[in-house]
Amino acid sequence: MKVLIAATALTGHVNPLLAVGRLLAARGDVVVMTTVERFRKKAEAAGLRFSPIDDDHAAEYRAIDLPAGPERYRLEFARRFIDPIPHQTDALRRLIDDEQPDVVVAGSMFLGVLPLLLDSKPRPPIVVLNVSFLFLDRPDEAPVGLGLPPAKDSAEQARYAVLKAGMDAAFADPVRVYANDQLARLGVPALPAALPHSIATLPDLFLQQTVPGFEYDFGTLPPNLRFTGLLPVTNADVPLPDWWATRDLGKPVVLVTQGTLANADFGELIEPTLAALADRDDLLVVATTGGRPVEALRGPIPSNARIAPFLPFDAMLSDVAVLVTNGGYGSVSQALAAGVPIVSSGLTEDKAEIGARIEWSGAGLNLAANAPTVDALRDAIGTVLAQPRFRMRAEALAQDFARLDSRQAVLSGIDDVVRGGRVVRGIAA
Numbered sequence: 001m002k003v004l005i006a007a008t009a010l011t012g013h014v015n016p017l018l019a020v021g022r023l024l025a026a027r028g029d030v031v032v033m034t035t036v037e038r039f040r041k042k043a044e045a046a047g048l049r050f051s052p053i054d055d056d057h058a059a060e061y062r063a064i065d066l067p068a069g070p071e072r073y074r075l076e077f078a079r080r081f082i083d084p085i086p087h088q089t090d091a092l093r094r095l096i097d098d099e100q101p102d103v104v105v106a107g108s109m110f111l112g113v114l115p116l117l118l119d120s121k122p123r124p125p126i127v128v129l130n131v132s133f134l135f136l137d138r139p140d141e142a143p144v145g146l147g148l149p150p151a152k153d154s155a156e157q158a159r160y161a162v163l164k165a166g167m168d169a170a171f172a173d174p175v176r177v178y179a180n181d182q183l184a185r186l187g188v189p190a191l192p193a194a195l196p197h198s199i200a201t202l203p204d205l206f207l208q209q210t211v212p213g214f215e216y217d218f219g220t221l222p223p224n225l226r227f228t229g230l231l232p233v234t235n236a237d238v239p240l241p242d243w244w245a246t247r248d249l250g251k252p253v254v255l256v257t258q259g260t261l262a263n264a265d266f267g268e269l270i271e272p273t274l275a276a277l278a279d280r281d282d283l284l285v286v287a288t289t290g291g292r293p294v295e296a297l298r299g300p301i302p303s304n305a306r307i308a309p310f311l312p313f314d315a316m317l318s319d320v321a322v323l324v325t326n327g328g329y330g331s332v333s334q335a336l337a338a339g340v341p342i343v344s345s346g347l348t349e350d351k352a353e354i355g356a357r358i359e360w361s362g363a364g365l366n367l368a369a370n371a372p373t374v375d376a377l378r379d380a381i382g383t384v385l386a387q388p389r390f391r392m393r394a395e396a397l398a399q400d401f402a403r404l405d406s407r408q409a410v411l412s413g414i415d416d417v418v419r420g421g422r423v424v425r426g427i428a429a
Contacts, residue, residue: 004101009036009059019231070170088112125417128203135196143167147352211400229404230337252321256287259328276378278302327351339398341390362393
Protein backbone atom coordinates (compact mmCIF):
# COMPACT_ATOMS: atom_id res chain seq x y z
CA MET A 1 0.00 0.00 0.00
CA LYS A 2 1.14 3.55 -0.69
CA VAL A 3 0.27 6.29 1.78
CA LEU A 4 0.58 10.07 1.44
CA ILE A 5 0.96 11.86 4.79
CA ALA A 6 0.46 15.63 5.10
CA ALA A 7 1.40 17.58 8.25
CA THR A 8 1.17 21.17 9.39
CA ALA A 9 4.67 22.56 9.97
CA LEU A 10 4.67 22.49 13.77
CA THR A 11 6.57 19.96 15.88
CA GLY A 12 3.48 18.99 17.87
CA HIS A 13 1.65 18.32 14.59
CA VAL A 14 4.48 16.60 12.72
CA ASN A 15 5.47 14.13 15.46
CA PRO A 16 2.12 12.25 15.61
CA LEU A 17 2.06 11.96 11.82
CA LEU A 18 5.61 10.62 11.93
CA ALA A 19 4.41 8.02 14.44
CA VAL A 20 1.73 6.91 11.97
CA GLY A 21 4.30 6.86 9.19
CA ARG A 22 6.61 4.64 11.23
CA LEU A 23 3.80 2.17 11.90
CA LEU A 24 2.99 1.97 8.20
CA ALA A 25 6.60 1.76 7.05
CA ALA A 26 7.38 -0.93 9.64
CA ARG A 27 4.85 -3.28 8.05
CA GLY A 28 6.18 -2.59 4.54
CA ASP A 29 3.95 0.19 3.23
CA VAL A 30 5.45 2.92 1.05
CA VAL A 31 4.98 6.25 2.79
CA VAL A 32 5.49 9.73 1.32
CA MET A 33 5.36 12.64 3.75
CA THR A 34 4.84 16.29 2.88
CA THR A 35 5.50 19.22 5.18
CA VAL A 36 8.11 21.99 5.23
CA GLU A 37 11.75 21.30 4.40
CA ARG A 38 13.07 21.62 7.96
CA PHE A 39 11.35 18.34 8.89
CA ARG A 40 12.99 16.36 6.06
CA LYS A 41 15.62 14.73 8.28
CA LYS A 42 13.03 13.55 10.80
CA ALA A 43 10.85 12.09 8.05
CA GLU A 44 13.70 10.32 6.32
CA ALA A 45 15.05 9.03 9.65
CA ALA A 46 11.63 7.44 10.15
CA GLY A 47 12.04 5.61 6.84
CA LEU A 48 9.66 7.83 4.88
CA ARG A 49 10.09 9.44 1.49
CA PHE A 50 9.83 13.22 1.65
CA SER A 51 8.26 15.85 -0.58
CA PRO A 52 8.60 19.43 0.71
CA ILE A 53 5.89 22.06 0.76
CA ASP A 54 6.44 25.75 1.52
CA ASP A 55 3.99 27.33 3.98
CA ASP A 56 5.75 30.73 4.16
CA HIS A 57 6.05 30.28 7.95
CA ALA A 58 2.26 30.47 8.29
CA ALA A 59 2.04 27.77 10.96
CA GLU A 60 4.36 29.66 13.30
CA TYR A 61 2.47 32.96 13.12
CA ARG A 62 1.61 34.54 16.46
CA ALA A 63 -0.19 37.89 16.78
CA ILE A 64 1.77 38.81 19.90
CA ASP A 65 1.00 42.51 19.43
CA LEU A 66 -2.62 41.74 20.37
CA PRO A 67 -3.89 40.69 23.81
CA ALA A 68 -5.27 37.20 24.30
CA GLY A 69 -8.85 37.12 23.07
CA PRO A 70 -11.12 36.38 20.08
CA GLU A 71 -9.49 38.91 17.73
CA ARG A 72 -6.02 37.50 18.27
CA TYR A 73 -7.18 33.89 18.05
CA ARG A 74 -9.14 34.63 14.85
CA LEU A 75 -6.15 36.25 13.17
CA GLU A 76 -3.79 33.49 14.25
CA PHE A 77 -6.12 30.73 13.14
CA ALA A 78 -6.75 32.32 9.75
CA ARG A 79 -3.07 32.94 9.04
CA ARG A 80 -1.82 29.57 10.28
CA PHE A 81 -4.42 27.22 8.93
CA ILE A 82 -6.90 28.81 6.49
CA ASP A 83 -4.63 30.99 4.33
CA PRO A 84 -2.49 27.96 3.30
CA ILE A 85 -5.52 26.00 2.02
CA PRO A 86 -5.10 26.81 -1.73
CA HIS A 87 -1.38 26.04 -1.73
CA GLN A 88 -1.83 22.87 0.33
CA THR A 89 -4.68 21.64 -1.85
CA ASP A 90 -2.66 22.23 -5.00
CA ALA A 91 0.28 20.32 -3.52
CA LEU A 92 -1.97 17.43 -2.47
CA ARG A 93 -3.58 17.16 -5.88
CA ARG A 94 -0.18 17.19 -7.56
CA LEU A 95 1.15 14.50 -5.21
CA ILE A 96 -1.97 12.39 -5.65
CA ASP A 97 -1.52 12.56 -9.43
CA ASP A 98 2.20 11.78 -9.21
CA GLU A 99 2.20 9.16 -6.45
CA GLN A 100 -1.25 7.55 -6.87
CA PRO A 101 -1.57 6.84 -3.12
CA ASP A 102 -4.12 4.37 -1.82
CA VAL A 103 -4.94 6.72 1.05
CA VAL A 104 -4.13 10.21 2.33
CA VAL A 105 -3.45 10.69 6.05
CA ALA A 106 -3.45 14.33 7.14
CA GLY A 107 -3.14 16.20 10.40
CA SER A 108 -6.36 17.84 11.55
CA MET A 109 -5.02 21.37 10.96
CA PHE A 110 -3.75 20.60 7.45
CA LEU A 111 -6.89 22.14 6.00
CA GLY A 112 -5.81 21.60 2.42
CA VAL A 113 -7.76 18.33 2.59
CA LEU A 114 -11.08 20.17 2.93
CA PRO A 115 -11.48 21.01 -0.79
CA LEU A 116 -10.83 17.35 -1.62
CA LEU A 117 -13.42 16.24 0.92
CA LEU A 118 -16.01 18.73 -0.35
CA ASP A 119 -15.37 18.27 -4.08
CA SER A 120 -17.37 15.85 -6.22
CA LYS A 121 -14.27 14.58 -8.01
CA PRO A 122 -12.98 11.05 -7.27
CA ARG A 123 -10.19 10.95 -4.69
CA PRO A 124 -8.37 8.48 -2.46
CA PRO A 125 -9.86 7.86 0.97
CA ILE A 126 -8.84 10.55 3.45
CA VAL A 127 -7.95 9.85 7.06
CA VAL A 128 -7.48 12.76 9.47
CA LEU A 129 -5.40 12.38 12.63
CA ASN A 130 -6.45 14.86 15.28
CA VAL A 131 -3.58 16.64 17.01
CA SER A 132 -5.77 18.30 19.62
CA PHE A 133 -8.83 17.81 21.84
CA LEU A 134 -12.03 16.47 20.31
CA PHE A 135 -13.61 19.63 18.90
CA LEU A 136 -17.09 18.44 18.01
CA ASP A 137 -20.04 20.72 18.68
CA ARG A 138 -21.04 20.30 22.32
CA PRO A 139 -24.52 18.95 23.24
CA ASP A 140 -24.57 21.24 26.29
CA GLU A 141 -24.26 24.31 24.03
CA ALA A 142 -20.80 25.24 25.35
CA PRO A 143 -18.70 27.19 22.86
CA VAL A 144 -15.56 25.47 21.62
CA GLY A 145 -12.43 27.25 22.82
CA LEU A 146 -13.35 28.78 26.17
CA GLY A 147 -12.39 25.75 28.25
CA LEU A 148 -15.76 25.17 29.89
CA PRO A 149 -16.45 21.82 31.61
CA PRO A 150 -19.71 19.98 30.89
CA ALA A 151 -22.79 21.88 32.07
CA LYS A 152 -24.06 20.65 35.44
CA ASP A 153 -27.69 21.67 34.97
CA SER A 154 -30.13 23.46 32.67
CA ALA A 155 -29.27 26.86 34.13
CA GLU A 156 -25.61 26.40 33.28
CA GLN A 157 -26.53 25.11 29.84
CA ALA A 158 -28.55 28.28 29.26
CA ARG A 159 -25.55 30.37 30.34
CA TYR A 160 -23.33 28.39 27.98
CA ALA A 161 -25.74 29.08 25.12
CA VAL A 162 -25.38 32.82 25.71
CA LEU A 163 -21.60 32.51 25.78
CA LYS A 164 -21.70 30.45 22.60
CA ALA A 165 -23.69 33.12 20.80
CA GLY A 166 -21.03 35.67 21.70
CA MET A 167 -18.17 33.34 20.80
CA ASP A 168 -19.81 32.48 17.48
CA ALA A 169 -20.17 36.15 16.62
CA ALA A 170 -16.59 37.00 17.62
CA PHE A 171 -14.74 33.90 16.39
CA ALA A 172 -16.53 30.85 15.00
CA ASP A 173 -18.75 32.59 12.44
CA PRO A 174 -16.02 34.89 11.02
CA VAL A 175 -13.66 31.92 10.78
CA ARG A 176 -16.27 29.87 8.93
CA VAL A 177 -17.00 32.74 6.53
CA TYR A 178 -13.28 33.26 5.91
CA ALA A 179 -12.78 29.55 5.24
CA ASN A 180 -15.80 29.42 2.92
CA ASP A 181 -14.36 32.33 0.92
CA GLN A 182 -11.18 30.32 0.35
CA LEU A 183 -13.19 27.26 -0.61
CA ALA A 184 -15.37 29.25 -3.02
CA ARG A 185 -12.26 30.48 -4.83
CA LEU A 186 -11.35 26.85 -5.36
CA GLY A 187 -14.80 26.07 -6.75
CA VAL A 188 -15.98 23.74 -3.99
CA PRO A 189 -19.06 23.90 -1.73
CA ALA A 190 -19.11 25.68 1.61
CA LEU A 191 -18.57 23.91 4.91
CA PRO A 192 -21.64 22.00 6.13
CA ALA A 193 -21.10 23.08 9.76
CA ALA A 194 -18.72 25.09 11.91
CA LEU A 195 -15.11 24.60 10.81
CA PRO A 196 -13.97 22.47 13.80
CA HIS A 197 -17.02 20.20 13.56
CA SER A 198 -16.53 19.89 9.79
CA ILE A 199 -12.88 18.89 10.24
CA ALA A 200 -13.99 16.05 12.49
CA THR A 201 -17.00 14.79 10.51
CA LEU A 202 -16.05 15.15 6.83
CA PRO A 203 -13.10 12.70 6.59
CA ASP A 204 -13.61 9.01 5.85
CA LEU A 205 -11.89 8.30 9.17
CA PHE A 206 -11.12 10.66 12.07
CA LEU A 207 -8.52 9.36 14.51
CA GLN A 208 -8.64 10.92 18.00
CA GLN A 209 -5.40 10.59 19.97
CA THR A 210 -6.68 9.91 23.46
CA VAL A 211 -8.97 7.64 25.45
CA PRO A 212 -12.71 8.23 25.99
CA GLY A 213 -12.07 8.92 29.69
CA PHE A 214 -10.24 12.13 28.84
CA GLU A 215 -13.08 13.43 26.69
CA TYR A 216 -16.51 14.82 27.46
CA ASP A 217 -19.71 12.94 26.70
CA PHE A 218 -20.77 14.11 23.24
CA GLY A 219 -23.69 11.71 23.06
CA THR A 220 -23.72 9.69 19.85
CA LEU A 221 -20.32 10.06 18.24
CA PRO A 222 -19.84 10.37 14.46
CA PRO A 223 -19.44 6.95 12.80
CA ASN A 224 -16.08 7.96 11.31
CA LEU A 225 -14.47 8.59 14.73
CA ARG A 226 -12.02 6.17 16.35
CA PHE A 227 -10.03 6.67 19.56
CA THR A 228 -6.40 5.62 19.20
CA GLY A 229 -4.91 6.08 22.66
CA LEU A 230 -1.30 7.27 22.60
CA LEU A 231 0.62 6.72 19.39
CA PRO A 232 4.12 5.33 19.92
CA VAL A 233 6.32 8.39 20.40
CA THR A 234 10.07 8.20 20.24
CA ASN A 235 12.65 10.84 21.08
CA ALA A 236 15.57 8.62 20.18
CA ASP A 237 17.31 11.55 18.54
CA VAL A 238 17.26 13.42 21.88
CA PRO A 239 19.64 11.80 24.38
CA LEU A 240 19.07 11.84 28.10
CA PRO A 241 21.27 14.54 29.66
CA ASP A 242 24.21 13.33 31.75
CA TRP A 243 22.74 14.76 34.95
CA TRP A 244 19.65 12.58 34.67
CA ALA A 245 21.56 9.40 35.51
CA THR A 246 23.34 11.00 38.47
CA ARG A 247 20.34 12.74 40.05
CA ASP A 248 19.25 12.07 43.60
CA LEU A 249 16.62 9.36 43.17
CA GLY A 250 15.05 10.33 46.48
CA LYS A 251 13.86 13.67 45.14
CA PRO A 252 10.58 13.84 43.19
CA VAL A 253 10.95 15.34 39.71
CA VAL A 254 8.83 18.26 38.53
CA LEU A 255 9.01 18.55 34.73
CA VAL A 256 8.22 21.95 33.17
CA THR A 257 7.52 22.75 29.51
CA GLN A 258 6.10 25.58 27.41
CA GLY A 259 6.15 23.44 24.28
CA THR A 260 7.69 24.48 20.98
CA LEU A 261 5.28 27.20 19.82
CA ALA A 262 4.02 29.35 22.72
CA ASN A 263 7.48 29.64 24.24
CA ALA A 264 8.60 33.09 23.09
CA ASP A 265 8.32 34.42 26.64
CA PHE A 266 9.62 32.12 29.36
CA GLY A 267 8.20 34.60 31.87
CA GLU A 268 4.80 33.05 31.21
CA LEU A 269 5.50 29.67 32.81
CA ILE A 270 9.07 28.36 33.05
CA GLU A 271 10.62 31.29 34.91
CA PRO A 272 7.80 31.64 37.48
CA THR A 273 7.83 27.87 38.07
CA LEU A 274 11.55 27.94 38.72
CA ALA A 275 10.99 30.82 41.14
CA ALA A 276 8.05 29.09 42.81
CA LEU A 277 10.09 25.98 43.59
CA ALA A 278 13.52 27.57 44.13
CA ASP A 279 13.46 26.86 47.88
CA ARG A 280 12.25 23.27 47.50
CA ASP A 281 15.50 21.41 48.07
CA ASP A 282 13.45 18.22 48.30
CA LEU A 283 12.58 18.47 44.58
CA LEU A 284 14.43 18.31 41.28
CA VAL A 285 12.94 20.79 38.82
CA VAL A 286 13.62 19.90 35.17
CA ALA A 287 12.67 22.30 32.37
CA THR A 288 12.88 22.22 28.59
CA THR A 289 13.02 25.37 26.48
CA GLY A 290 11.45 23.67 23.46
CA GLY A 291 14.51 24.23 21.28
CA ARG A 292 15.24 27.81 22.28
CA PRO A 293 18.64 28.56 23.87
CA VAL A 294 18.82 27.94 27.59
CA GLU A 295 20.48 31.38 27.83
CA ALA A 296 17.14 32.93 26.90
CA LEU A 297 15.95 32.26 30.45
CA ARG A 298 16.20 35.40 32.56
CA GLY A 299 17.63 35.43 36.05
CA PRO A 300 19.73 32.85 37.89
CA ILE A 301 18.91 29.15 37.59
CA PRO A 302 18.04 27.78 41.05
CA SER A 303 20.36 25.10 42.43
CA ASN A 304 17.55 22.51 42.35
CA ALA A 305 16.85 23.07 38.63
CA ARG A 306 18.23 21.55 35.44
CA ILE A 307 17.48 22.99 31.97
CA ALA A 308 17.83 21.56 28.46
CA PRO A 309 16.65 22.71 25.00
CA PHE A 310 14.98 19.34 24.38
CA LEU A 311 14.24 16.36 26.60
CA PRO A 312 13.14 12.80 25.71
CA PHE A 313 9.83 12.73 27.57
CA ASP A 314 9.23 9.08 26.69
CA ALA A 315 12.37 8.08 28.61
CA MET A 316 11.71 10.36 31.60
CA LEU A 317 8.00 10.45 32.42
CA SER A 318 8.00 7.20 34.37
CA ASP A 319 10.17 9.00 36.95
CA VAL A 320 8.27 12.32 36.96
CA ALA A 321 6.02 13.29 39.89
CA VAL A 322 4.24 16.25 38.25
CA LEU A 323 4.19 17.78 34.77
CA VAL A 324 3.83 21.58 34.65
CA THR A 325 2.72 22.61 31.16
CA ASN A 326 0.99 25.36 29.25
CA GLY A 327 -1.26 22.67 27.79
CA GLY A 328 0.33 21.19 24.67
CA TYR A 329 -1.77 18.19 23.66
CA GLY A 330 1.15 15.91 22.88
CA SER A 331 2.96 16.32 26.20
CA VAL A 332 -0.31 16.15 28.14
CA SER A 333 -1.23 12.87 26.42
CA GLN A 334 2.23 11.43 27.08
CA ALA A 335 2.01 12.37 30.74
CA LEU A 336 -1.44 10.84 31.23
CA ALA A 337 -0.42 7.66 29.43
CA ALA A 338 2.44 7.42 31.94
CA GLY A 339 0.16 8.13 34.91
CA VAL A 340 1.71 11.52 35.67
CA PRO A 341 -0.57 14.21 37.20
CA ILE A 342 -0.48 17.69 35.71
CA VAL A 343 -0.55 21.37 36.59
CA SER A 344 -1.71 23.20 33.48
CA SER A 345 -1.88 26.83 32.40
CA GLY A 346 -2.28 28.50 29.04
CA LEU A 347 -5.21 30.00 27.17
CA THR A 348 -3.88 30.49 23.62
CA GLU A 349 -4.44 28.09 20.71
CA ASP A 350 -6.29 25.02 22.05
CA LYS A 351 -4.83 25.20 25.54
CA ALA A 352 -7.89 26.45 27.43
CA GLU A 353 -9.82 23.35 26.35
CA ILE A 354 -6.98 20.97 27.17
CA GLY A 355 -6.47 22.52 30.60
CA ALA A 356 -10.19 22.25 31.32
CA ARG A 357 -10.14 18.53 30.51
CA ILE A 358 -7.17 18.00 32.83
CA GLU A 359 -9.07 19.44 35.80
CA TRP A 360 -12.42 17.88 34.80
CA SER A 361 -10.81 14.43 34.57
CA GLY A 362 -9.34 14.81 38.06
CA ALA A 363 -5.80 14.21 36.81
CA GLY A 364 -4.52 17.66 37.75
CA LEU A 365 -5.19 21.34 38.29
CA ASN A 366 -5.85 24.02 35.70
CA LEU A 367 -4.62 27.54 36.49
CA ALA A 368 -6.35 28.91 33.35
CA ALA A 369 -3.84 31.72 32.86
CA ASN A 370 -1.24 32.49 30.22
CA ALA A 371 1.08 33.82 32.93
CA PRO A 372 0.19 32.31 36.32
CA THR A 373 1.71 33.93 39.39
CA VAL A 374 4.55 32.43 41.37
CA ASP A 375 2.23 31.93 44.33
CA ALA A 376 -0.43 30.21 42.22
CA LEU A 377 2.13 27.83 40.77
CA ARG A 378 3.67 27.09 44.17
CA ASP A 379 0.26 26.29 45.65
CA ALA A 380 -0.94 24.19 42.71
CA ILE A 381 2.24 22.13 42.38
CA GLY A 382 2.35 21.61 46.15
CA THR A 383 -1.28 20.47 46.16
CA VAL A 384 -0.81 17.97 43.33
CA LEU A 385 2.33 16.60 44.97
CA ALA A 386 0.68 16.29 48.38
CA GLN A 387 -2.72 14.86 47.45
CA PRO A 388 -2.68 11.28 46.08
CA ARG A 389 -6.06 11.71 44.35
CA PHE A 390 -4.43 13.42 41.37
CA ARG A 391 -1.95 10.63 40.73
CA MET A 392 -4.67 8.04 41.27
CA ARG A 393 -6.79 9.61 38.53
CA ALA A 394 -3.79 9.96 36.23
CA GLU A 395 -2.92 6.31 36.81
CA ALA A 396 -6.51 5.28 36.08
CA LEU A 397 -6.30 7.10 32.75
CA ALA A 398 -2.93 5.43 32.13
CA GLN A 399 -4.68 2.07 32.48
CA ASP A 400 -7.22 3.20 29.87
CA PHE A 401 -4.36 4.11 27.54
CA ALA A 402 -2.68 0.75 28.15
CA ARG A 403 -5.86 -1.13 27.25
CA LEU A 404 -6.18 0.65 23.90
CA ASP A 405 -3.91 -0.82 21.22
CA SER A 406 -2.96 2.32 19.29
CA ARG A 407 -1.12 0.42 16.58
CA GLN A 408 -4.16 -1.76 15.89
CA ALA A 409 -6.56 1.20 16.05
CA VAL A 410 -4.59 3.20 13.49
CA LEU A 411 -3.59 0.47 11.06
CA SER A 412 -6.91 -1.36 11.02
CA GLY A 413 -8.75 1.94 10.58
CA ILE A 414 -6.61 2.91 7.61
CA ASP A 415 -6.98 -0.57 6.11
CA ASP A 416 -10.76 -0.37 6.47
CA VAL A 417 -11.05 2.86 4.48
CA VAL A 418 -8.63 1.63 1.83
CA ARG A 419 -10.73 -1.51 1.35
CA GLY A 420 -13.63 0.82 0.66
CA GLY A 421 -11.84 2.06 -2.44
CA ARG A 422 -11.67 5.48 -4.06
CA VAL A 423 -14.57 7.67 -3.05
CA VAL A 424 -16.67 10.55 -4.28
CA ARG A 425 -17.75 12.71 -1.37
CA GLY A 426 -17.64 9.75 1.00
CA ILE A 427 -19.57 7.33 -1.25
CA ALA A 428 -17.82 4.31 -2.73
CA ALA A 429 -16.98 4.82 -6.37
